[in-house]
Amino acid sequence: MSVLRLTVIWHGNFAGGGPIAEALAAHFEGAEDEPNSSGLTIPVRVRCKGADPSDSLSAPLPLMTGDDTINIVLLLFEGNLVTAFEKHWSSFANSIRAELDAHPDRTLVLPMRLGDRSAIAPFDDIQSIPTSLFLGSGLSDPRWMRRLTLTIVAHIGNYLRRLEQFEKDPATPIDETLLSRFPLFLSHAKTDALAVVNAIRDHLANNNYGVDTFIDAKDLPAGLGYEKMFTAAIRAGAVVAIRSDAYSSRPWCRWETLEGKRLLRPIVVLDLFRDAELRMNPYGGNVPALRLVDPSVSGENAQAEMDRAVLAIMTEAVRIMVWNRRVMSLEAAARAKYPGRDIRKLPRPPELVDIANIRIETASPIVVLHPGPPLPRPEEKMIRAIGGDLELCAPSDLGVPL
Template sequence: MIEWLAQQWNERHFPNKTEEVVSDPTRPFFVVYVAWHPGFTDGGSIAEAIRGHFRRELYENVAGGTGLSVVFRSLPPPGDSIPLDIDFDEAHATAIVILTDGTLAAAPQWVAYARALGERAEATGLHVRTFPVAIHQTVLAPLNMTEQALRWDQWNGDLQTRTKRLLSELTYEYCRMLRHFLARLQRPDEDEAALEAYLRKVQIFISHSKHDDAGERVARLIRDRLQDGHGLASFFDVHDIPAGLRFHKVLLLQVRVSAMVAIHTDTYSSREWCRKEVIEAKRHNVPLVVANCISDLDERGFPYMGNVPVVRLDLDGQDRINVVIARLLDEVLKDFLWRCRIALSAETADPAVIFIPRPPELITLAALPPEADIPAPIIVYPDPPLSTEEERLFAEIAPRVQLRSLTEWLSGAVR
């Protein structure tokens, strides 16, 4: 009976997808494992920080449940000296973070455990990756792992500062993984080499006003940090809209693979091109972060800069640049998680069903097809559902449009 129900679910939601992708609708699509030797004093706190970061509400709404699944591998079962093995078939994509300190490097069975995970991951494919974290430089030689390690030992700062850096580095790596995973879902017949051709850089638009020195200066700081950061330049293509080129010709050709940082200085809202950039980003559901750099006042707040994360960035607080970039990475990862989840758990062939990666707002209506083409569109967005007040406003302005959170839609809540 259970097998029959699973088959019916698959036939309804995945009429064109391969058996490999849809064999189990309850199978998580992305699971994170954190492994560390129990003798590593700070291992537990670092692992808890990873779990707290990726299970917070930010990711719950796009990944479902309580956010990303984060599983620990540290304490071995009774009578053994290493933790339980990791089953790569339990999820569609698996990331394994190995906190490698001197205690682990001095334990032969743990070294063998870490090496075996790396070798198995390499043989499995790019949807399974191991990420060694070198707590001390001396651990790399004993491990002899071929994966490029995250160099905790070379970062500055105390435990809390380095942990924040690790969270950003992992978020970036997970973005890379899910970009590849999404390409594999969309092109299941392509081999790994062919898929690489489809993996374009994620475009980053730094939207700022050129009519004050602050906007230019902050834009350069963010651009330099992205281009100089570990691996970011190979993943992101950082630029703004060059002067002299037609806005729509440049932006609209690339916006669907973009993310945007809007540097909100005092003159930002008064500039026509800045407003156009934000509106186009909103119309195409681009991941967007606002860096609030207001120093005095904004004469007319721009309404379309709402419904997205806002990070306070003092003009003299260069240390907050990392916070802006970390939040941008979060938004990019959320976008990939949402698109993967839709590809795995929802039927996308119905043109009347429109999936968007964040809660709808009135500008969402501007991107809908004409009523003659789709009389009754259904907008599906990440949980939780909108408030009653927001739904009432939509009902008054666009009564033909149905708004449903993903959970509501999957449960059949349509009129």
């Protein structure tokens, strides 16, 4: 199992390094059983001081590396770190660059420019993150910090997608792999959600996150069938279900949510509910959801609202990619504990829809591997009532730490 780790590096004289690292840790390290947690459980480490307390010029401890570690390294470049990398921290900087050059399949370096300088050796040939594109006025502005977090999440997601492609086709080096943009399938009812759809599309126009939107009326070529093209778009990306008053009354909207669950794709609900609906969508649960302020009435906060929504979507996409890597370590343990059973892996705690999809494909005895914690007894009882011969298995049931 690969361990994914985020390390934030800054110079101790830069007062902004601590708040940035704390904000990222709050987002990436949350436990799956905590309310409002992202569920990423990615440890955040820091390097901001020399390893020798008696020597003010000593370099930090080297990064932890190894075959089972994927290092995401965020470099907070302002004047102090630039000077340190040029002088007394140069060996530390060179060791990071050497690890990147030797093992791009387990190292991603993200230089972030917090000043005017853009070329910083030994990372002057690597694309950096310009904070000039961030919303807000700086570190003390929640909008600025949210944009920073969103940017890091998106770049980690793009890296994991390239890593997946490299593992399928090692003939093309990971640092030479180009991917198409990650499509966000905007599932919506045109009668009362079109303004929000257009706002999301406009917000993401020319973005540097590596994401795109798929809207049926604008992106489906004439002459092609809805179902097959929608399935292709959903399989490649994530489903964003915009829950307006009319959403649940639309058969295609309900199908799009179901298709996202059948394909085990990231799904996030943006709640634009205003008044009433005759029948709440029964397939829209068991996924992250957040209340979205209508951009047509949110005024100057519209951009911040869009960032908040996109951060939730990209976080769920990264969570599933991380889970898919972690769950590989569970399969051997599950096969040993439950010999002779089919193994089915779910990126969310199982629900009745998941079991129905599995049983459409097979009647064999199965083990369902899913993120923890184990299901509460009432949920488990219902799933066992329709699931036939199955075992539900969270990581804690196998004694495997994730």
